Structures are given as structure tokens and as C-alpha cells.
Amino acid sequence: MGSNVEMFKLTTCPKCKSDLKTNNNGIQVCNVCEYWTKQGTARLNSITIFE
């Protein structure tokens, strides 16, 4: 509660809408299009480009 770190946490791939997997390093990876983002720091530039 009240944590700004959770702002950009994603559950689905912003590119292909598939489920993201989170590995042990906190990296969220899409197995379909190979998009990845560090949990809590979604790459907003990529989201904008592919939206």
C-alpha cells in the first residue's frame, strides 16, 4: 500500500497481450514475442511504439 514501485507492474505483454512470466531475477518475459521488462520498471518507450 502506498508503494510507487508497483505502478508499472504488468501481467500481460503490451505487445501481443500474452501472459508474462516472471523469472527469479524479477524480469518479466513474454514467451511469444520475447518482450521483456524488469518488474516495476516497464519500458514505456516500447509500449508507446508498439501500441
Ligand SMILES: [Zn+2]
Ligand atoms: Zn508478447
